[in-house]
Amino acid sequence: MKIGIITNLIHIDRFVKSEMAFADSKRWMSATGGNTGNTAFVEGVKKIIKADVVREVHWGDNPEQVKNAYDMLVICCANQIGAHVDLGTWADRLKAFDLPTMFIGLGAQSNNVGTHPEIPEGTKRLLALTKELRVDSSVSNIITRGSFTSEVIETCGVDSNPFGCPSQFISTELNVGQKCLEHQASTKHFRVLTAAGNPWHPSYVLEKTLVELVNQYQGDYVIQHPESLIKLCLNEGSTIDSKQQERLKTVYNSLGDWETITSWFKSHGVLFADAQNWMHYSKRFSLAVGPRYHGVALPIQAGVPGKVIAIDSRTEELSSTTGIPFVRYKDVENSTSEELINWCKWTSEDAEYYDSVRARNAGHYVQFLSKNKLEYASSLDALATQSSITPE
Numbered sequence: 001m002k003i004g005i006i007t008n009l010i011h012i013d014r015f016v017k018s019e020m021a022f023a024d025s026k027r028w029m030s031a032t033g034g035n036t037g038n039t040a041f042v043e044g045v046k047k048i049i050k051a052d053v054v055r056e057v058h059w060g061d062n063p064e065q066v067k068n069a070y071d072m073l074v075i076c077c078a079n080q081i082g083a084h085v086d087l088g089t090w091a092d093r094l095k096a097f098d099l100p101t102m103f104i105g106l107g108a109q110s111n112n113v114g115t116h117p118e119i120p121e122g123t124k125r126l127l128a129l130t131k132e133l134r135v136d137s138s139v140s141n142i143i144t145r146g147s148f149t150s151e152v153i154e155t156c157g158v159d160s161n162p163f164g165c166p167s168q169f170i171s172t173e174l175n176v177g178q179k180c181l182e183h184q185a186s187t188k189h190f191r192v193l194t195a196a197g198n199p200w201h202p203s204y205v206l207e208k209t210l211v212e213l214v215n216q217y218q219g220d221y222v223i224q225h226p227e228s229l230i231k232l233c234l235n236e237g238s239t240i241d242s243k244q245q246e247r248l249k250t251v252y253n254s255l256g257d258w259e260t261i262t263s264w265f266k267s268h269g270v271l272f273a274d275a276q277n278w279m280h281y282s283k284r285f286s287l288a289v290g291p292r293y294h295g296v297a298l299p300i301q302a303g304v305p306g307k308v309i310a311i312d313s314r315t316e317e318l319s320s321t322t323g324i325p326f327v328r329y330k331d332v333e334n335s336t337s338e339e340l341i342n343w344c345k346w347t348s349e350d351a352e353y354y355d356s357v358r359a360r361n362a363g364h365y366v367q368f369l370s371k372n373k374l375e376y377a378s379s380l381d382a383l384a385t386q387s388s389i390t391p392e
Contacts, residue, residue: 001375003049004057004070004099007042008033008078016274025230025239028271033078035225036272037294041105042076043275044166048365049074050375059089063096072135072374073101076166079145079314081123081152082109088122091129100141101133102372105165107145108152110313116152127156139371146317163364164321167294170275171301172379174386176358177323177351179303184286184346192217192341193285193304195295196229196269199251201311205333208254210290211264212337219285220270222278222295233269237262289344291329293318300324300354305346323357325350355386363389 015023015031023031032038046054057066057073066073073094080087094101110117119127134141142160144150150162173179194210201207214221223229228244231237237258240248245258252261272278275298282288282299288306290296293315296306308326310316319326325346332340362383369376 001051001072002053002055002070003051003374004055004066004073005042005045005049005076006057006059006073007076008038009042012039012042012273020273025227025234025236028230028234028273029227032273035078037224037292038076038078039273039275039278040167040170040294040298041078041165044168044170045074045076045104048166048169048377048380049369050377057097059093063093063098066097067099070099073097073099074374075101075103077103077106079107079109081106081119081149082117083120084109086120086122087126088120091122091126094126094129094133099133100135100372101130102374103130103142105145106142106149106153106160107314107317108149110148110152113148113313113316115313116155119152119156124156127153127158130158135372140368141372143365143368145314146321148313148317161364161368162321163361163368165293165297165318166365167275167297167301168322168358168361169365169380169383170279170298171303172382173303174359174383175355176300176303177346177354180300180305180354181346181348181351183303184305187286189286190217191285191287192219192344193282193288193295193299193306194219194221195288195290195292196221196223197291197309197311198226199229199248200226201291203311203329203333204251206291206309206311206329207251209333209335209337209340211252211254213289213340214268216337217286217341219268221265221268222270222272222290222292224292224295229265229269230271232262232265233271235262235266237265287341287344289340291315293324297322297324305344305350307344307346321357322361323354325354359383359386360389363387 144160147162150160279302282302288299291309291311308319311329366384
């Protein structure tokens with residue numbers, strides 16, 4: 001079996017190997033598909049599939065060459081169902097590639113779970129096409145990030161499987177939740193890794209608290225998006241336009257004036273372009289917390305407990321489906337940093353629940369991959385055996 005993987009990363013291996021240390025914010029955004037968290041689910045997909053050949057395919061590749069070189073395509077999906085993006089170009093290219101295709105990790109974007117986003121015509125066309133790209137016409141070829149997304153695309157007449165993000169399977173450990181609990185108990189120097197949010201979110205009070213966590217608990221501020229924060233992290237603050245500067249001054253005014261803000265980001269802003277280094281760095285910390293799902297999910301894979309502050313349907317759905325503890329931002333936006341830390345610490349119930357959900361999802365993934373005639377990694381199989389779900 002020869003598998004072509006399509007991601008939203010642009011020449012990421014070359015970037016990490018020879019460009020990253022001196023790259024500017026524009027290149028960082030390009031390489032990571034506009035959000036460094038994208039590296040997490042791409043890593044997850046590559047970890048779980050098994051084939052004789054696994055290579056990256058790009059949307060602009062020659063259709064005939066792609067069709068001749070591969071047996072199947074696997075697309076590493078993100079939150080691409082919603083008014084914010086029209087996937088008509090995907091439909092055009094996949095029609096030209098004309099290969100069986102699987103979609104893993106597809107998500108819907110909405111302000112809150114329960115409110116269905118508007119779906120552009122091009123995206124509806126893609127969803128209809130997915131049925132033609134199945135290995136077996138009776139078997140769904142889509143894994144979504146959760147029940148909400150599956151419900152949304154069901155309105156277009158497409159069935160799917162709400163089994164969560166593949167990043168939950170990066171670790172080969174069987175009991176990641178227990179590892180997190182052990183790490184929490186053994187920590188001597190308490191440090192907090194903060195997953196920075198979005199300064200353009202309607203509630204920016206939360207960001208002030210996250211900054212306090214960094215300052216009070218020897219932390220770092222892990223930035224995934226937007227580009228303005230990437231610029232601050234890379235000492236490009238002078239290139240941020242005046243309107244964005246004013247917003248950032250408002251959100252981070254607890255730090256001081258603009259010069260102090262830029263200096264703080266240079267000291268505490270952290271970027272990652274690959275999941276392995278991200279996870280390795282996370283081990284320095286006691287806890288991870290913040291509104292970015294992958295900014296918490298990757299430390300958990302490394303055995304560091306964390307909790308997500310859900311700011312939209314995407315983060316809530318991902319956390320709920322994968323068993324990561326979460327709270328809606330409205331419930332904690334006025335909490336003190338101490339209160340947030342106390343809430344963030346894991347209990348034995350958190351660890352047990354996470355491990356049970358992860359094993360169950362692994363069983364579902366194994367079942368899905370088997371039905372779609374794709375081999376899977378032994379680590380995923382081992383995890384799946386802990387659940388009551390067996391391949392069909």
